[in-house]
Amino acid sequence: MRTFEEIKNTIETGLGMHVCDLKIENVKLVNVFSGEVYPTNIYIKNKRIVSIDPSADLEAKKVLDGNGQYALPGLIDAHMHFESTMLSPEALASVVVPQGTTTMCADLMEIANVAGEEGLRAMLQSMNRLPYRMLIEVSSRVPTAPGLETTGAVLGAEEVANIMEWEESVSLGELDPSKILFVKDEYIKKVADTLAKRKLVNGHAIGRLGQELNVYASSGISDDHECVNTNEMIERLKVGMKVFIREGSSERNVDELIRGVIEHELDTSNLMFCTDDKHAREIQVEGHINYNVSRAVELGLDPMKAIQIATVNSAKHFRMEDEIGSITPGRLADIILVEDWREVKPTVVIFEGNVVAENGNLLEECKVEEYPDWLKHTVTLKNPITAESFAALSKKQDGSTKIHLIDMIPRQIINHHVLEEMQVKNGKIQVNIEKDILKLAVVERYGKNGNVGVGFVRGFELKKGALAYSMSHDHHNIVVVGTNDEDMALAVNEVARLNGGLSVACDGKILNSMELPIGGLMSEKPAEEVMAQLDILNADAKALGCGMDAPFMSLSFISLPTVPDLGLTDLGLVDVLEHKLIPLEAEE
Incomplete structure (x- = not known):
């Protein structure tokens, strides 16, 4: 949240009363709000974008020559699990940040099922050291299948409501249909508490269509990352659910769904990209969210639409478009520079106004701290x-x-x-x-x-x-x-x-x-x-x-x-x- 002092300082900097921290000059700005691409300079002060006006002439302590490259907003993974990468949040930085991902919406349900709320707190201890943003989709299913499995911990409605108050919490994590269709009061209470806070409820609607999907959506479920074919995607969009197009290690859905988007000329404003579960080596070799973007363009999707899916669409969905998802004044300066916006391979990654990666490498190691014994x-x-x-x-x-x-x-x-x-x-x-x-x-x-x-x-x-x-x-x-x-x-x-x-x-x-x-x-x-x-x-x-x-x-x-x-x-x-x-x- 922006303070009075931060807002005033940004305004005064734009008026020339303070020196900017960084000027990125000679770039082609990909404006995901207006849908335009145009040459300009970008001015940054105290982590935030001050101006993108081509006529602005502000003083800056440092100048970065963009060499005519495209400037894209930092990419957003709308739904992922750290645990599936087998890496700590710190170690994962060296893999995902050079690929241009600056925000990850993480459901920590794995560690929650093992170690409960204290396990979540242990994971969050790394956040202030990370060269990317971690947002939390508060685990709704701890356990996932009560009475059908043994877990290490339980998070009831009260615990979930408390965790939802954390500053990093943006939604209730993926909730499977059985909790709704079998009218489980505890889970409906979690949904109601979340909606009362004006936060989202993530879905996990695999295999559900027709009236079952209607009932599921009626509970307040906002989205689904489990679509594996075009019909499932369209049916979810029809009932007002957003669709996260996933490309993980064992769940490869980009090709099928993007082809469906193109064939049916679907509106892309309710689509986002996610990885869900992807091993680190595949991220390193193939890419992260940048792979989803590049592959979508290769399949025939308009580059602007692909980039919007990977940035501003997620920011709007999680009600954070005032902070992230675009290169526009007042937003946090998460910016990637690429030579070709049709094939997103970042040469420079900027997180909150600081250059954190160049040419595929993290500039400063994000060391893994000691976790509780x-x-x-x-x-x-x-x-x-x-x-x-x-x-x-x-x-x-x-x-x-x-x-x-x-x-x-x-x-x-x-x-x-x-x-x-x-x-x-x-x-x-x-x-x-x-x-x-x-x-x-x-x-x-x-x-x-x-x-x-x-x-x-x-x-x-x-x-x-x-x-x-x-x-x-x-x-x-x-x-x-x-x-x-x-x-x-x-x-x-x-x-x-x-x-x-x-x-x-x-x-x-x-x-x-x-x-x-x-x-x-x-x-x-x-x-x-x-x-x-x-x-x-x-x-x-x-x-x-x-x-x-x-x-x-x-x-x-x-x-x-x-x-x-x-x-x-x-x-x-x-x-x-x-x-x-x-x-x-x-x-x-």
């Missing part, structure tokens, strides 16, 4: 994990049986619920490697009950070994997929030994592993170290037969109990649309 000891196995922990018991002794199978959809987090005939030996359902039907399990890791939920999945293509990860949305118990129970047990025990992390096991040996001690979700190490280690783990998974681009990201989502059709928790298999546990074996 208790937050780095959140993995406790109540019972020993052995191969027998993963036995998939059948009602039959031998022969065959039908099971409910999680059938993955490539490059998406949704899955199909199919019935599959499986072999039974000695009362146990067997994997079928030839048909790519592997065992999937979730191990409770908070030391509360020792539950192990077991199911089967198709899509990982492992020929041998097992993969384990202590991030399984949104309960974040340990999830493991494998071709045999022995390697699965080995992989899970390695993750527990590390107090959270990833592991690859094969033939009774740990091939590689990586620790993620912050809540069992994030590393304390610099970005390059984490990315290099993840590259090794991905290569190990590939060597075992997995053809996925991001196997651990897919592993983290496949058990999610709020994304259709099926999920898996420590309590067992979940029918997502019916929001209930179902047996592994289908009824005869």
Whole structure:
């Protein structure tokens, strides 16, 4: 919020009474409000833009020659999760800021499910050191599926209302349809409290259409980042919901949705870009929100519209257009310079008036501070994990049986619920490697009950070994997929030994592993170290037969109990649309 002194100083600077801190001269300004591009100079004082008038002639302490480049507003990620990057907020800076992202709207539901309000506070301790802006979408689902999973913490309506008062809080985080369609009073109370504060409620409306979508929207849900096809996007726009077009590691939606926007000549003013969940290496190599912009233009979208989607649209949606999202007087000076506005590769990134990145590199390291020790000891196995922990018991002794199978959809987090005939030996359902039907399990890791939920999945293509990860949305118990129970047990025990992390096991040996001690979700190490280690783990998974681009990201989502059709928790298999546990074996 701007103070009297700040407003007065900005006015006086524009009148020539004070010297500007920075003049960016010789740029082509991309004005997302007027939809124009024109040559001008930009004047900055005390973090804010003083003038963009081509005729202004103000004195400045420093002058930056834009060399005729385009000046774009800093990019905004409308919805993301730090924990999915495996990096701390500090370490992530070196990856996203050079790509031009200066604001990230973060739902910290992962750390909240592990460690509650205190976990959120621990995460926020980094904010004053970051060369970008962190805004908080207050976690609405802690736990995500009450009664269907075990989590480390609970955030009730009162706790959520208190956190919503924090200065950084801009919305209620993604709320799945079951909380509305099953008329859950606690969640409706969270919605009502949020709307009473004139803040937004983020949606998570995957798979819902027709009257269900109408009922969902009627509760006050503002947006949705789960559209995977054009029809879903259009239906959400029809009921007054904004659409976040997502491009993550395992959820690739930009191509489909932007093609739909162009084909149907849709108004883009209610569209925004987000990453949701994207690994750091992919951000570094491919891009962040700048990738979404460049790809949209490549597909045929007008560059101005693509940039508006990435900037001012999000600022308006979160009711912050008076502060961010444009290069206009009085706004915070978040500016990126690019040689070609059709391919957004920043040469200079400015955050709140300071140059923070040049030519793909952060100018000053954002050091990872020490996180609380208790937050780095959140993995406790109540019972020993052995191969027998993963036995998939059948009602039959031998022969065959039908099971409910999680059938993955490539490059998406949704899955199909199919019935599959499986072999039974000695009362146990067997994997079928030839048909790519592997065992999937979730191990409770908070030391509360020792539950192990077991199911089967198709899509990982492992020929041998097992993969384990202590991030399984949104309960974040340990999830493991494998071709045999022995390697699965080995992989899970390695993750527990590390107090959270990833592991690859094969033939009774740990091939590689990586620790993620912050809540069992994030590393304390610099970005390059984490990315290099993840590259090794991905290569190990590939060597075992997995053809996925991001196997651990897919592993983290496949058990999610709020994304259709099926999920898996420590309590067992979940029918997502019916929001209930179902047996592994289908009824005869």
